[in-house]
Amino acid sequence: MKLPVFWTETIADLQRFANALNRVRQTADLAAGLLGSLGSIRNQASVVATEDGTGRRYRAIRIPELMIVPPAARQLHPAKTKLERASLQIIYECYEKVEVATRLGGEHFDRIRRADFQVCVKGSVAFGNTSVAVEDHWRIDTHCFEGDSAEPHPWVHYQRGGHAQDQFAQTVGFLPGSCLEKAKFHAGANLCALMQTAPPRVPTPPMDPICAINFVIAQHDGAAWKKLWAIPEYDGVVRKVQEKLWVPYFNMVANGEQRKRLMPFFGAPSPGSS
Template identity: 30%
Template sequence: MVFSLPDEMERMSAALRREPATQATADALDTNMGRFRSQWTKDRQMRGNQLPLPVPRNQGLHPNGCELQASYLDFQFEWKEEEGTPWRAEYQVRVEGYLDAGETLFDLQDHWRLDTDMYAPSRRTTVDGGNPSKEPHPLFHFQRGGHAQDAFSAADFLPAAPCNIAGVWRGLMQSPGPRIPVIPLDPVLAIDFCLSQNDGTIWRRLRNFPEYFDLVESAQARLWLPFFAQLQDQKFRRTWFGPSMLV
């Protein structure tokens, strides 16, 4: 499959400009387009940082009373023709907000990611320095957290030890799992997916534009139809689902 991902990103930017809520996303794509083209021409990779997204709707938020300010997408996508599927498809979403608790102001962040297990059994001979994971990692999977969360929680993070706030407090805890298998995304489909999760109303307005709809439909057919066809092969299923897959 030969395609020009930078051309697709230009089409995505033009479609996003039709919706006021995604103007900033389009601006970021245009600003980085030269770098995207250089990366793709050199080694069929594309990496982007701090791509602004509309903030999620104010629904089901924790802690109670918090306000959202911004949302960003970082991504790294790598295509290898001989693989038939992306070699790397990683997307990290960061949502920023705050909680005004009177005399105390809490800086808040949420993080989720679509990740690639670069050290899957089928890849250990080609990735230097990799150690097999203790828990089964699907090749492409959804997971909470990520590098941005590690950086955010490295300093002045509450709750954390040591802590000089007396008494017993309740807080939400996050563990690494579960790692849920997902369909691989290219950057076009990742932007579409993130928009759908952050604000379905904005996403539906975009999909009513023929140029946006056609772009996403084309990307799905290009990436997903061959992927679904390969799921008929047992070896491919085991590669995608990881060690948990037996059939």
């Protein structure tokens, strides 16, 4: 089945992007994973799905896990944590056609049905003879506009946590957790732990897989990121997708009426919102 131009170009850009990643040592494993996923991506993009309720047609790709450069081992909690690896999971869904009634401000931008990028960093820390597996999770994803939520969600936002973190927190031995119920401590010991809440959801520009991978590399390893931007092919493909998605986004941010669609916390609550 012949793919539409949008998906043909998207996959070609991913291949050029992966070839550039392969030229820097820190991102060679990521390049191998991305190149190895291209066949699956092409097959997934050949399938057209229909959205419940609206009948709109879309295509979706999912990349279960890409090994990505881990963050610098600075200011870690718990202290003395040894980082082991970092990974990125990708869900990217785009409509077949851009409908005038739902337009936000750009052809590529308006195609996005769902963009979900989940980062997981794994490590371990030892306390005496006991080793504890630790994980950090964050994500950038989209929130559709249908219906109002109790808290206003930006259309695209950064947020700590994610589904993988929820699963990790259910692991036997998770701390703090039920494994402490029969543990013994010195009398009068004061125990404490970090707590995480769902907010805040911080607005970000829209992401496709290339924008998201570039963003994660920049946050995790600035030196490797600078090496990549010195490669003309990397500069060209990342700049191309950023301009397609981000120029119309920032034009919308500058427009008072459109801004509230992207950032519903801008100004007063909408009439009828809970």
